[in-house]
Amino acid sequence: MKSKTAHICVVTNNKGGVGKSTTADALADGLIVCGYKTLLIDFDPQGSLSTTADPSKPTTYDIMIKQVEIMDAVQQRKNRADILPASKTLSRLIAELVDTGKEYRLKEVISPALPYYDYIIIDTPPALGVLTINALTAAHSLIIPAQADIFSLQGIGQLMESVDAIRAYTNPNIELMGLLLTRHNARSVLTRDMSDIAKQTADKIGTFLYKTVIREAIAVKEAQAHRENIYTYAPASNPAMDYTKFVSEFIERSVQNG
Numbered sequence: 001m002k003s004k005t006a007h008i009c010v011v012t013n014n015k016g017g018v019g020k021s022t023t024a025d026a027l028a029d030g031l032i033v034c035g036y037k038t039l040l041i042d043f044d045p046q047g048s049l050s051t052t053a054d055p056s057k058p059t060t061y062d063i064m065i066k067q068v069e070i071m072d073a074v075q076q077r078k079n080r081a082d083i084l085p086a087s088k089t090l091s092r093l094i095a096e097l098v099d100t101g102k103e104y105r106l107k108e109v110i111s112p113a114l115p116y117y118d119y120i121i122i123d124t125p126p127a128l129g130v131l132t133i134n135a136l137t138a139a140h141s142l143i144i145p146a147q148a149d150i151f152s153l154q155g156i157g158q159l160m161e162s163v164d165a166i167r168a169y170t171n172p173n174i175e176l177m178g179l180l181l182t183r184h185n186a187r188s189v190l191t192r193d194m195s196d197i198a199k200q201t202a203d204k205i206g207t208f209l210y211k212t213v214i215r216e217a218i219a220v221k222e223a224q225a226h227r228e229n230i231y232t233y234a235p236a237s238n239p240a241m242d243y244t245k246f247v248s249e250f251i252e253r254s255v256q257n258g
Helices: 020-033 060-064 088-096 102-116 130-138 150-169 189-204 218-225 238-256
Strands: 007-011 038-042 082-084 119-123 141-147 175-182
Touching: 007 020, 007 130, 007 238, 020 038, 020 119, 020 141, 020 175, 020 238, 038 102, 060 088, 060 102, 088 130, 102 119, 102 130, 130 150, 141 150, 150 189, 175 189, 175 238, 218 238
Parallel strands: 007 119, 007 141, 038 082, 038 119, 141 175
Antiparallel strands: none
């Protein structure tokens, strides 16, 4: 086995509807396209990324309560990132994780998988609860997808308060890997104005705004409905081209930052 340890990146935003899960999915599959061994962890009880997984197999809940080892729960998918699926039972952890050090549970249980992958991408719930805290504690970096609207950008301030707390108490080395504008409509004057505000927001929180923006298109929902990744389902679509550019930016920055 190659001597390596995976770079763990969390995709998170406490506001729903900003393309968070879509971005996590596209990033994981885009890394596969680029030749990197990648694991996608669905850590959202909604389980929107887990529709391609076998529902009879173990899930993130099972590894979090230590009933199953992570590599026994990982499912392989043809031409796609491996997946550790979620289920609605994951929401039980909010009440069940009460032990001292509960914030470190995900970091602990995924550690055996690190030598097997180049990247581990974690999708989180759109809430700043125990699940998201576990993900941020386990991660090397995080990406914040956001729409170019004032409510989406305002919510980033609340998220950063949580990130600051994570740095103070559980993970001092977590790095901001950028703000990504999603569901973009370049023809909207309001969106162009909001893009400028997004750049200011990125500067304020000490990170950067990705050059790539992800354009809105029906191809994303169609690919999800067909349980395919955007790159194989609609390779000529705007989102496929945009996510390809974004993944290249992400790889370049992650390599530069070690």
